[in-house]
Amino acid sequence: MACIKQFKPVQKNTDLVNEHIPFGELLVIDEQGTKLGILSKREALYIAGTRELDLVVVSPDSKPMVAKLMDYSKYRYEQQRKLKEMKKNQHVVELKEIRLSPTIDTHDFETKLKHAIKFLEGGDKVKVSIRFFGRMITHADVGMKVMERFIEAIGSRATIESKPKMDGKSMIAVLAPKEH
Numbered sequence: 001m002a003c004i005k006q007f008k009p010v011q012k013n014t015d016l017v018n019e020h021i022p023f024g025e026l027l028v029i030d031e032q033g034t035k036l037g038i039l040s041k042r043e044a045l046y047i048a049g050t051r052e053l054d055l056v057v058v059s060p061d062s063k064p065m066v067a068k069l070m071d072y073s074k075y076r077y078e079q080q081r082k083l084k085e086m087k088k089n090q091h092v093v094e095l096k097e098i099r100l101s102p103t104i105d106t107h108d109f110e111t112k113l114k115h116a117i118k119f120l121e122g123g124d125k126v127k128v129s130i131r132f133f134g135r136m137i138t139h140a141d142v143g144m145k146v147m148e149r150f151i152e153a154i155g156s157r158a159t160i161e162s163k164p165k166m167d168g169k170s171m172i173a174v175l176a177p178k179e180h
Contacts, residue, residue: 016057
């Protein structure tokens with residue numbers, strides 16, 4: 001029996017460079033940003049060759065297409081570096097859950113509160129939930145008081161994204177970190 005390998009599709013370069021530019025008229029800009037005028041592809045490639053630069057289309061949707069003379073490998077390197085920098089600086093907000101009980105003890109309450117504050121200070125959202133078992137559902141008001149006490153204890157560290165509400169046998173509220 002043969003093993004079937006699955007390959008990730010190779011990400012192809014979609015930039016229009018040198019010979020990959022379709023034939024037609026191009027508005028050519030040199031490396032200093034000076035307009036050289038509207039030229040044919042052949043003329044533009046000749047100028048790029050004499051200056052030892054690449055012809056790169058920077059605006060393919062315009063009529064005529066706008067092409068610039070530049071060092072393409074340096075341009076690609078700069079683009080990839082910018083992309084890496086953007087990815088490094090972005091923070092993915094996660095939704096962390098804190099489960100409470102309508103009959104929670106004060107020490108457990110304080111521990112859960114510390115965890116929630118730590119999550120909020122880390123930039124994550126916090127989903128506070130209280131699950132009601134058996135006959136506890138008849139005393140949803142007790143759960144609401146615990147939830148309100150929890151939100152009040154967090155205070156100004158968070159903004160309430162969704163107020164406490166019943167969802168089946170659970171009461172749920174979502175808190176988001178305060179914007180600085």
